[in-house]
Amino acid sequence: MGKCGVKILWLFILMSLTAVLGVALISGNILLYLAPRMVPMVWFGAIVLAGLCVYQGYEIVHCLRSAQTAGKGRPGMLLFFVPVVFILTAVPDTSTPGSLPNQNVRLVSVTAKNAADTVREDTEPDEAAGSDAADCLPCVLEDEHAFFNPSVDLFSDYLFETAEALDGRTVTVYGFVYFDDSFPENTVLVSRLMITCCAADASIVGFHVQTETQDGLELNEWIRVTGTIRIMEIPYYGNDYDLPVLTDGLILRCDAPDIENAYIYP
Amino acid sequence: MHSMTNNQNIQKGAAFLLIAASVFWVGFCFGAGVSQTDILRDMRGFSLVLWSILFEALPFVLLGIIVSSLIQVFVTEDMILRIMPDNRFMRLVFAAMIGLIFPVCECAIIPITRGLMKKGMPVGPAITFMLATPIVNLIVLLSTYNAFTTMPQMMPLRAACGFVGAIVIGALVSRAQGKAVLKGGAEPVCAYGAHHGDEAQHGHSRNKRAIFRAVMQHTNAELQSVGMYLIFGAVIAAAVQMAVPTDVLTGIGGGRIASIAVMMALAFLLSLCSEADAFVANTFLYQFSGASVLAFLIVGPMIDLKNTFMMFGSFSKKFTIRLILTILLVCFALALVASLLIGGMYG
CATH class of the missing domain: 1.10.287 (Helix Hairpins)
Structure with a gap:
């Protein structure tokens, strides 16, 4: 040199x-x-x-x-x-974070039981849902147009504390599909990634969607689920928990969100 | 001279391996048309984790290096000794308490500690300061409180264990001779050939331009030295996050001792920032005892994959290995004591 x-x-x-x-x-x-x-x-x-x-x-x-x-x-x-x-x-792009292995999963779940019947196999990505994401998603109570604040309410104890009040309410949830071996049978999570500082500390948080079959849903696919909340018992690491569960869900495929909405933050 | 040659050989080996992997990767990308393969998806994931670690750590490392450079230029050994209490134990307590008001994470603290040790800060208080600060600073405690709203005891427990642990570890390693544990020996020479002693010996005059130049020279030299170890550590940490299935580890955890060991191993491998690790730790509460989650919270900020390499770049190999073993033993003992004393949820 x-x-x-x-x-x-x-x-x-x-x-x-x-x-x-x-x-x-x-x-x-x-x-x-x-x-x-x-x-x-x-x-x-x-x-x-x-x-x-x-x-x-x-x-x-x-x-x-x-x-x-x-x-x-x-x-x-x-x-x-x-x-x-x-x-x-x-x-990396907005679909990359959801494909990361070894992510921790938080136990907050709303289940759309038997939702597989309502999965529209032939649907194109729902552009409207993608743009909605910037405004109000991942979660809105449709009957009141009241929003969960995902940063404060959705992935904290809010759902546990207000479970009874939420019973019977209609909810729309937006997120990507996640499932692994620890989940109950025929169950997926409509999930978002929550980061505190950087993508290396991302945790998956979201709602369980229980289907009769998972054939229609792919890992890391972005969907929007609309259904009614019921309180159900969900098994998790050997224990059962009473959780708000989304039932009779309608599932639509969506585009991944923009980079600004790729994550939620605590 | 011998250790310098070894160091150069290690650097050559590491650089060769990583550069060869990068060249292979570039050839793979541009030669094989792999745009939609699983490999590309995984490499994007690796790239995302690697750069998220670097984007997060690099500014703090730069901040630490600038502070260290300012210490090199402006602080003398006398100043350090003047502010330290005379009593050896009180020195350790004092060093741990500085952490309360010093909002710096584990990335920035290593260059600062190195700078203080170069200026004659004794090993014990310097190590206590380095280990306590990323745990007991207010930002970290606040994030711990927010992450454990259902278990508010976790925040004071983390602060107490971090504080006590850092003092105990500082006391255990305090026999080592100050400047001798620094890489490069007692009379460190920067990349530009300047001998670093106190300001007078250093040759930096009070001339503003000369002082500015000295700070910039130190910053450049430190960045070269610490930066490459940071990058090496970040590459390894990202590879581990992508390749090592954590459920293999979490599957082991069951008994009191095994679960503490597993959570300590996870804290080491995941290399999370101390401001963020509480939110990840919270997700393990369904699988592991409170004591093992506490172990995760005190080990991670003290020692992880990323800052292990930075420590090897800053301190002698022998001292670094001794320090790492001491940290692991003390943290394990603290978590075990917490598990035995508190029981119940923390058991």
Whole structure:
């Protein structure tokens, strides 16, 4: 490497990192990775990195003009390029978070029993439902047009505490399909991902949908379920819990939400 | 010199492996037309987890590095010794209490601790400060309270165990000699060749331009050093999150001791930010005892995959291994005591 080669390489690394942070911030894609409350810190990081780029440019000019040598580089510096390669070649989208393995599941469930009968196999993605997502979903009481606040009510103890009051109410739930071996038979979850800081801490939260068969529903598929709440006993890790359950559900396939609505936040 | 060569070899090996994997991946993407395959989906997932860890950690690491650089330029050994209590035990308590008002997570705290140790802060209080701060700071305690609304005891229990645990661990490792445990030895040299002692020895004059340049040089050098370990740790943590089925681990948990061990292992592998881990921990309450969830909450901020690599980049290998073992033993003991004393829900 030439006299100032290490400094030039470091400048290139700093510029690559600054570019990744800057593009994510300006495009709004940062919300696919982080909760909104963390975004100001990323701006701080991008500004600091940009400042270091400017300073490194000054160092290079200084190095080229003087007789000094920049010293040997460390092989580990090449590690900085690894995440840059991945962000350029495997770009995540709004369907990616739902496909992550090893996610924790929260026990809040509304079940649409026998909903398989109402799955419309031939439906195209429901564009209206996709746009609705930005306004009020994932959950609205249709008879009163009253909203659950998903950040506060839907995935906390609200449903447990108000179970009796919710009995018999009509609800629309929007989310992606999730199921695994721990679920009761023929049961899926209409779910959302809740993140506190970043996608690495995502937990799945949502409503169980009990169907006679799961054939019509695919993992990570976005759907909207409308049905009536009943209180039912749901088994979970060896115990039974009385939970609000969505019955007689109508299931529509939907588009995935925009990046701004990819997650819910506690 | 010998350890420097070993370090270079380790870096070369790690860099070679990861770069080779990246080159293979790029060739795979552009050569095989794999746009809809499961592999691409998984790699997108890996990319998402990797960058979510980096987007979250990098700004805090930068903040920690800037604070560390300011300490290098402006703080002298005398200043450190002047504010520390004379009594050795009170020094540890004092270091743990700083954490209460220092809203910094585990990513930022390592460069700051390294900076303080370079300036002569004794090992015990420095390690206590490093381990207590990500647990007992107000933001983390508030998020713990919010996550455990049905079990409000969890927040004070986490604070108490984090506080006590950090003091005990600090006391246990305090025999080590301050600057000797730092990677690079007692007289650290930055990437630009500047010898770091106190300000006078350092050669940074009071000239504003020279001070600014010194801070920038330190920041650059620290970022090179800590940043590559952060990236290596983040790559490994993302790979583990994608590839290791956590239900294999959670399937083990049943008895009092096994469930604590499993939750400690999960905290280590998942590498969650201490501000977020309470919400994930809450989801395990249906499968594990309260004591094991408490173990998850105190181990994660002290030691995880991501900051293990940062520690290896900051401290000597021998000290880091000793520190990790001490953390695991003390946290296990604390969780076991909580389980035995409190019983019931926490048993």
